Amino acid sequence: MPEMPDKKARLTDAAADLIYRKGFAHTTLADIAAAAKVALGSVYYYFKSRNDVARAILERRQFEIEQLFEKIDRLQTPRERLRALVEVWIETRDNDARYGCPIGSLCHELAKGRGPLSGEAAEPFKMLLGWCEVQFRLLGKPDQEAVALGLHLVAALQGISLIANALGDPDTILAEAAYLGDWLRDV
Amino acid sequence: MPEMPDKKARLTDAAADLIYRKGFAHTTLADIAAAAKVALGSVYYYFKSRNDVARAILERRQFEIEQLFEKIDRLQTPRERLRALVEVWIETRDNDARYGCPIGSLCHELAKGRGPLSGEAAEPFKMLLGWCEVQFRLLGKPDQEAVALGLHLVAALQGISLIANALGDPDTILAEAAYLGDWLRDV
DNA sequence: GTCTATAAGGCGATAGAC
DNA sequence: GTCTATCGCCTTATAGAC
Structure with missing residues (x-):
């Protein structure tokens, strides 16, 4: 992550955590300021607006995805990487x-209704899809099929996170992961 | 749907539509009342609270799913029904x-953060999963595999709705549906 | 039953002292 | 840079006339 003043980092940390757990709509700037131990007014020294906080978290998620890919890409075969x-x-x-999924739940909330952040909100998904396609x-796989397979894998992962969250049951993720593991062996 | 006073039906219609398009968090009771051409105060004659409106829509979605199953269940083979x-x-x-998906987006929003409606919010998913399992x-398929296959199908459908919504691209649904069609042929 | 009016509280954003 | 104080708006919910 690019250098950041200590206080901005604290605010971003707190915002990312709160928004992940409570959702963007139910997280107030006062919540974030309190969790970061910063005065409410100071938030506006680092962020232009509430939406700007969301943008910062979206960028953080993108950075985390890049880091993950950097790590996974060291594995020998594409099959191992997809399994990872x-x-x-x-x-x-x-x-x-x-x-819920830290990526999916945020993207879902921000993309809904074609709000001002819907463009940026799609970016993490595009990264995931692009990487899988590669x-x-x-x-x-030929180009078109590679796209379809990537779409199927990301959809399965996002969908199972949604179901697991609705049911409050992590075992559903275990079951679907086992299914996808077998699928990746044969595909 | 059970009998309902005309005005309550109008309110529920308007609420379902607005909440689908804008999300529950961004839909106010004033919006709903205006769309239904009912005075704001009258909403409370038919609904105890804002959450009670969400509950009504959740019930409506369940009813719609039941109707869909009733229609699809007339098809001859389980394979045709799954395709449908x-x-x-x-x-x-x-x-x-x-x-987004009318079922998934609402369930996602209401289940998040383990709010007071998270229990009811899971119900539509349970219906979908249960039906697929059957x-x-x-x-x-043996019991355990039937559960896993149902999980996989519903996850794929929910996930692709999420991706299509984030990307604003209906063609991703077309691609995934084609994939699932082939999958259902061979499974 | 249906309406208007308003109470009560919460929130984003800004002003201005230090 | 950081804080406290507050403005202005929006929203849920209620009160009370008709």
């Missing part, structure tokens, strides 16, 4: 069941 | 891309 992506969902299944192409 | 479910997503893809069992 599925394993991330297994590792985070308890949080996903409680609060892996499937490296597996020898 | 996927076709619903094809038919509604333009609206899904604009506003179809796969009728296809001869």
Whole structure:
């Protein structure tokens, strides 16, 4: 992450955590300021507006995805890399069941209704889809099929996070991850 | 739907439509009252509170799902019935891309953060999952696998609605539906 | 039953002292 | 840069006339 004043970092940390757990709509600037131990008025020294806070978190999610890819891309084969992506969902299944997918829930909330942030909100999904597409192409799939397979994988991961969250049951993620693991073996 | 005073029906119609398009968080009681051409104060004659409106819409979605199953269940084979479910997503893809899945987006918003409505919010998903499970069992799948297959199908449909909405692109639904169609042929 | 008017509280955003 | 104080608006919910 680019250098950041300590206080801005604290605010962004607090905002990311609160918005993940309570949703953007139910997180107030006062909540964020209190959690970061900063006065309410000071928030506006670092952020132009409430939407600007959302933008900062969106950028953070993108950075986290880049970091993940950097790590996973060291694996030898595209199949191993795709498996590693599925394993991330297994590792985070308890949080996903409680609060939803950190990427999907935010994108969903900000894209809805074609608000002012809907453009940026799609970016994390585009990254995920683009990366998966590359892996499937490296597996020898023709262009169009690689897109379809990437779409299917990301949809499955996002959908199972949604279901797990609605049901409050992390085991559904375990079941779907097992399914996707088998699928990746044969695809 | 059970009998309902004309005015309550108008309010529920307006609320369902507005909440679908703008989300629950961004829909006010004044919006709903105006759209239904009812005075703001009158809303409280038919609904105890704002959350009570959400509950009514949740019940309506459940009713719509029941109606859909009633219609689809007339098809001869479980495979045809599962295909018919996927076709619903094809038919509604333009609206899904604009506003998200009417079931998924509402459940997501109400389940998030374990709010007071998270219990009821899971119900539509349970109906979808239960029905799919039955179809796969009728296809001869053992119990545990039938659950996993239902989970996979519903996750794929919910996930692709989410992606289509974030990207604003109904064609992603078309692509995933084609994939699921092939999958249902072979499964 | 249906309306208007308003109470009560919360929130984003700004002003201005230090 | 950081704070406290507050403005102005919006929203849920209620009171009370008709």
